Amino acid sequence: MANFYLKKGHNLKITGEPTKVLSTTIAADKVYLHPKDFKGIKPKLMVKQDDAVSVGSPIFYDKLNPDVKFVSPVSGVVSDIQFGDRRAIERIVITNDGSGKSVSSKSINIENSSKADLLKCLSESGLWPNIRQRPFSKIANPNQTPRDIFISVNTTAPFAPESLFILDGREEHFQSGLDVLAKLTSGIIHLNMSESETSPIFVNAKNVQHNKFTGEHPSGNVGIQIHHIAPIASKDDIVWYLDAQSVADIGEFLNTGLYPSHKIITLCGSSVLEPTYVKITKGASIGDILFEKLNPDKTRIISGDVLSGESRSLSQGIRFYDETISVIPECTEREFLGWALPGLSKYSVSRTFLSALLPKKPTNLNTSMNGSHRAIISFGRWESVLPMDILPEFLIKSILANDIEEMEKLGIYECAEEDFALCSFVCQSKIDVSGIIRSGLLLAEKEG
Amino acid sequence: MKLFRKYLDSIEPHFTNDGKLKNFYAMYEMIDTFLYTPADNTTTGPHVRDAIDLKRSMVIVVLALLPAFFFGTYNVGLQEALHGTGVTLQNINFDFLTHFLIGLKTVLPIYAVVFTVGGIWEVVFAVSRGHEINEGFLVTGFLIPLVLPPAIPLWMVAVATTFGVVIGKEIFGGTGFNIFNPALVARAFLFFAYPGDMSGDKVWTVDAMSGATPLLQASSQQGISATALLSGHFTWEQMFYGFIPGSIGETSTIAILIGAAFLLITGIASWRVMVATTLGMTLTALMLDSFGTAIGSTNSMLYLPPAYHFVMGGFAFGMVFMATDPVSCAQTNRGRWLYGLLIGFMCVVIRAVNPAYPEGMMLAILFANAFSPLFDYFVLQANIKRRVKRYV
Numbered sequence: 061m062a063n064f065y066l067k068k069g070h071n072l073k074i075t076g077e078p079t080k081v082l083s084t085t086i087a088a089d090k091v092y093l094h095p096k097d098f099k100g101i102k103p104k105l106m107v108k109q110d111d112a113v114s115v116g117s118p119i120f121y122d123k124l125n126p127d128v129k130f131v132s133p134v135s136g137v138v139s140d141i142q143f144g145d146r147r148a149i150e151r152i153v154i155t156n157d158g159s160g161k162s163v164s165s166k167s168i169n170i171e172n173s174s175k176a177d178l179l180k181c182l183s184e185s186g187l188w189p190n191i192r193q194r195p196f197s198k199i200a201n202p203n204q205t206p207r208d209i210f211i212s213v214n215t216t217a218p219f220a221p222e223s224l225f226i227l228d229g230r231e232e233h234f235q236s237g238l239d240v241l242a243k244l245t246s247g248i249i250h251l252n253m254s255e256s257e258t259s260p261i262f263v264n265a266k267n268v269q270h271n272k273f274t275g276e277h278p279s280g281n282v283g284i285q286i287h288h289i290a291p292i293a294s295k296d297d298i299v300w301y302l303d304a305q306s307v308a309d310i311g312e313f314l315n316t317g318l319y320p321s322h323k324i325i326t327l328c329g330s331s332v333l334e335p336t337y338v339k340i341t342k343g344a345s346i347g348d349i350l351f352e353k354l355n356p357d358k359t360r361i362i363s364g365d366v367l368s369g370e371s372r373s374l375s376q377g378i379r380f381y382d383e384t385i386s387v388i389p390e391c392t393e394r395e396f397l398g399w400a401l402p403g404l405s406k407y408s409v410s411r412t413f414l415s416a417l418l419p420k421k422p423t424n425l426n427t428s429m430n431g432s433h434r435a436i437i438s439f440g441r442w443e444s445v446l447p448m449d450i451l452p453e454f455l456i457k458s459i460l461a462n463d464i465e466e467m468e469k470l471g472i473y474e475c476a477e478e479d480f481a482l483c484s485f486v487c488q489s490k491i492d493v494s495g496i497i498r499s500g501l502l503l504a505e506k507e508g
Numbered sequence: 509m510k511l512f513r514k515y516l517d518s519i520e521p522h523f524t525n526d527g528k529l530k531n532f533y534a535m536y537e538m539i540d541t542f543l544y545t546p547a548d549n550t551t552t553g554p555h556v557r558d559a560i561d562l563k564r565s566m567v568i569v570v571l572a573l574l575p576a577f578f579f580g581t582y583n584v585g586l587q588e589a590l591h592g593t594g595v596t597l598q599n600i601n602f603d604f605l606t607h608f609l610i611g612l613k614t615v616l617p618i619y620a621v622v623f624t625v626g627g628i629w630e631v632v633f634a635v636s637r638g639h640e641i642n643e644g645f646l647v648t649g650f651l652i653p654l655v656l657p658p659a660i661p662l663w664m665v666a667v668a669t670t671f672g673v674v675i676g677k678e679i680f681g682g683t684g685f686n687i688f689n690p691a692l693v694a695r696a697f698l699f700f701a702y703p704g705d706m707s708g709d710k711v712w713t714v715d716a717m718s719g720a721t722p723l724l725q726a727s728s729q730q731g732i733s734a735t736a737l738l739s740g741h742f743t744w745e746q747m748f749y750g751f752i753p754g755s756i757g758e759t760s761t762i763a764i765l766i767g768a769a770f771l772l773i774t775g776i777a778s779w780r781v782m783v784a785t786t787l788g789m790t791l792t793a794l795m796l797d798s799f800g801t802a803i804g805s806t807n808s809m810l811y812l813p814p815a816y817h818f819v820m821g822g823f824a825f826g827m828v829f830m831a832t833d834p835v836s837c838a839q840t841n842r843g844r845w846l847y848g849l850l851i852g853f854m855c856v857v858i859r860a861v862n863p864a865y866p867e868g869m870m871l872a873i874l875f876a877n878a879f880s881p882l883f884d885y886f887v888l889q890a891n892i893k894r895r896v897k898r899y900v
Binding site: 072074291293294297360362364366367368369370371386388390391394395396397398399400403406407408409410411412413416425426427428429430431432433434435436437438439440441443449450451453454469470471481482484485486487488489490492494495 | 512513537541542543544545546547548549550551552553554555556557558559560561562563564565567568640642643682683684685773774775776778834835839840841884887888891892894895896898899
């Protein structure tokens, strides 16, 4: 048990908070698989158009790790496969026949299984991609042994689903998942929760070390937690991480032999009518998920949270790892003399608007950049929202200079773009800090 | 308002792509984003952004400078009146508007020259480099007149502004890349190029009348304490409120402190730099005092108490508005402590030990500007070592 108090950070107060009610399960007519959701894989198709598939049927695999399969979350027919540049697979569309027919394997006794058995079973099951590694936030390599495994059940990203709520009724599976993970590493399974956490599913969890974190976003991000518990030293210092639902999915699969094809996400943001928690089929199209729930004005649909999510259209699926769909208004207005106004209704972490004197209430933020791009000037804003012992400005400058040696010294391997999203948010020069971190990681992975 | 917008939208094609005036897009962009918030929307995460931008940050600094500007302009008029026969601080009429308007006659032309000359350079560089016109000059342009003596010839203002903007900033690549504070570079240029007009009695040659600044007064004689030298001319209160000769914006410590409070509340300026500079000045002044006693020195400036250093010369102004410049100061929080301490130390040392320059603040800040990368280097190395230790 260890306690961490993080002083830096910021919880976004925006409108469109989901009510803690699970609305009816959404029927998915079609599901979309986007191989590009997964970093660092070389997908190879295992099906052709018009092939019939069941829940859990492999659709493609990773050429770099042929054991790792990616499976269908529904039963039906492969109705379309689209390719992009150089025949990279853009998306695979599977039409759902609604029967729910599933590939079933035997349930496995976790305690008596060897590590090799479990690895093989998970790789074949299609659940393996849920386990990711740091550095580089890519799918874990089953041939490597991680130093430790980290699970954050303390989500602080804007409107991320509450772990306890989405695991309701899956307590046993969650513990089974932890038991499986414990067999995959000789290190420690770190279960990171908020300091006020009291629910037995987490505080009584076995085979884990309990860590408690206090602080605003991004203190719930697993990357920040790894940094404080046991930082990543180098490119070869591999740790794994996964989210709470994935742990329960792994447990459920081994207990029942069936691929868990649903997940619970939050639908949120000011442009969603009645924001709630919803249960969806994995890979369901955003059009199906948002059917009759969308404000008709011009909106931005984001798979993920507003800070680190990705813009998506109605004809795409939710990203594999996302547990949130946020919809916010697109900005179309330009304000007259905006820089000179007192700014009673402006949302700013800084205290440069009069709104700083008023109590913070949820604000309806749109996609406006609220300024234009300028040179890096250190007013200390990045540091104020980054609870890490890392000097962001020097790291960013070393990345811009392609200085790999300096990047490594300044801790690039401890970084993930999501942890720096708030730095981009608060920057007065509108620097894309998280984007620069991403490019730095790509460079370090390739040439470091 | 709509009309403006329509007009701007209608002329925009001339400045983009193949328009005839595409080289002058920077000017269009400046006017367009001055009048209306920029049209840019986010494309990737974060999809929402904080309301603050560089324009807002710079406007905050200008607002913080207003008390010093208003008082300084008023004081220019007041000092001019004080040179009339039989007028002293005891019997003068302190009416704000009268003196302010007289002062404005001196200050406004200086501002006009700074913004015209500096503005032209900004546009020339923005257009030739194809980047946006930066808001940084708004602050530099507002600062330069405030650190100049009011009697300065306007051609000198133009030359100094040119030097400050071009050599102090643009040759490094523009705002964000300069290593020295451009306004201070402008002032230092005048100081070294035309020393006769920058220090000594000539500073206050307003209509052929002169008066020594308190710093000059305090260092004018050996063997007598600085406070005694001052006592016949200036009281601490007068210097704190600013009814003294000096550079336009530098005289009133209280007006500067009001600006400082605003900068600290809004979080635009680094409180670490301000605290460290004051601390460095205080410690050095106390140290020199006991050092002077120990060796029995007759240098009056060695014994000047910290409270006097604080209100005299450009100390307060430099600390609040120049030392805290986020571009030229140290970039790390720990580095900022060292940087501030060095400024306070150097300022007092130059004032007390160097007989040629009674004003040390300008040189102290420029000196610390040059050292700030070194402080950052130490902080960086410490950070690297500390993190390596945590790796298992």
